[in-house]
Amino acid sequence: MRNEPPSGIDELHAIVDQKLTTLVRELEEAGWNAEDIAFAIDGVLRRKWLDQAEALRRTRAAVPEDFVSDGNEG
Numbered sequence: 001m002r003n004e005p006p007s008g009i010d011e012l013h014a015i016v017d018q019k020l021t022t023l024v025r026e027l028e029e030a031g032w033n034a035e036d037i038a039f040a041i042d043g044v045l046r047r048k049w050l051d052q053a054e055a056l057r058r059t060r061a062a063v064p065e066d067f068v069s070d071g072n073e074g
Contacts (some may be wrong), residue, residue: 027037
């Protein structure tokens with residue numbers, strides 16, 4: 001089914017959490033506060049990744065499951 005999370009997603013979340021925790025600690029040690037760091041991470045993710053990923057997800061959801069490309073859609 002399309003809406004099921006990919007296998008290994010829990011492992012991916014754990015890896016991302018670990019990397020973000022390390023980044024936040026490093027930035028806090030450099031004098032930044034956690035709130036500013038969190039909003040900066042959120043802003044970068046939205047501008048560089050989430051907007052595009054959400055658009056792709058919406059596009060995929062709009063395509064019928066039985067769609068077969070003939071290569072002339074564009």
